[in-house]
Amino acid sequence: MHGADHHCCCGVAFLTIFVETVSETASTNADVKALSLRGSAPEGFWLRAAQQTGGVGRRGRKWESPQGNLYCSTVIDIRRADPAPSSLSFVAGLAVYEAIRSFLPQVPMLLKWPNDVLISDAKVCGILLERVKDQVVVGIGVNVAVAPQVASRSVASLAAEGAAIDAAGFLDTLSREFESCVSLWREAGLAHVLKKWQNLAHPVGTAVTTSDDGGEKITGEFAGLDADGALRLRKTDGTLIAIRAGDISIE
Template sequence: MAKFPSGTAIEIFDTLDSTSAEARRRAEAGEAGPLWVLALAQTAGYGRRGRGWEQQTGDFACTLLFKPDALPASWGQISFIVALALASVLDELMPEEKIALKWPNDVLLDGAKCAGILLESLGAALSIGVGVNIVTAPEGLPYPVARLMDHAAQPPAPQKLAERLDHHFWTFYRLWRAQGFAPIRDAWLARAVGLGVDITVRLPNEELSGVFEGLDETGALVLRSPAGRRTIAAGDVFFARRGN
């Protein structure tokens, strides 16, 4: 099995139902990683809340399976680490100002979603799924979508993107373990879209509107509304003027 310079293994499949599903199967079989599972094509990819994730050959679908050396209560902060790592990869391909981060787990390219991140707890291990639109821009979604091939002079092959993502992920992960969430939160907020503006957050049973003030010490979104200040651990964010 191939390994990156970090020592993390990578297994590449021509086709999988889902890299996240494969990571779950590995975890159920007792594997704890660290292991990247990369699929050149997916037949049943999915994102948050089980939503479908469309991927064509040439797009990026990869999942990291590993056991964080941190308390499970803090694992949610790793989504911000992955977002920063992915943004750093894209910075190598195009001007940094093109890339922004959207709470809780999206990466935007010129204001349109180009990547998503999915964390799943698998008992003692964690699965981190990353999907990036390299050649495909799915249609019919309630928000604008971008693909790398329209912005990067030479879009990366999925294998190369995985290698660079691995490098940046462990760099930010080591920072998090050494200094806590504060420097990760500051770096994420420096690239956040919608900070200080009116947003709507859709929750399973309600919809809230207010000003996006920032993140608390756990990574929850801080919303200031006429009803008061509220922290939100998970939800879908929509911007009044810019679209989702």
């Protein structure tokens, strides 16, 4: 385990960041959830596994875990004055985006609602939030070295785009970006985070498709975000609806 004090440019001291690395585990999120339940997962703690045998993505999907990619989880305390815990998905997405951008300054990148990061229109990371009492466990997987084959989905890796970084080195940058984004979320508020997110996402007017609870496809135009981060979709008949859960595809 190693730790380092990091400070942001505005002079606000961050918590000490501790990274613990294990060679293999079933799921870093499951491990950090267990630590959280015991009260032994402080903010600033990150668990990284060189390999995962039972990684899970959103909606219980299997998360492929080849050697060389980043599999990690951290934890955030839920404080009374904080924005809604679910909005940490935007914080995590922003942090991953900024970390990747520091290694790949020129490649086309896009944030996709609710928490995808795309490089050249291909998925490069997965983010999973799970609440444990008064904490949120944030799991992040990033294709650093390998882009695993995923049916019906374009997948990217940092290495294929030319980034010369390994998983441990990438996490060093990501953990600092994450602390910075959490600080912004707490101090400037969710509206500020959502504005920053929107500036890096698919533009208003982009054609998107999503599914309702019954699996019925809904197509329309992206019309920005609600104050709570819900996606506003303008249907072809002009009506505006808010999507609070689910996936979208960009047409």
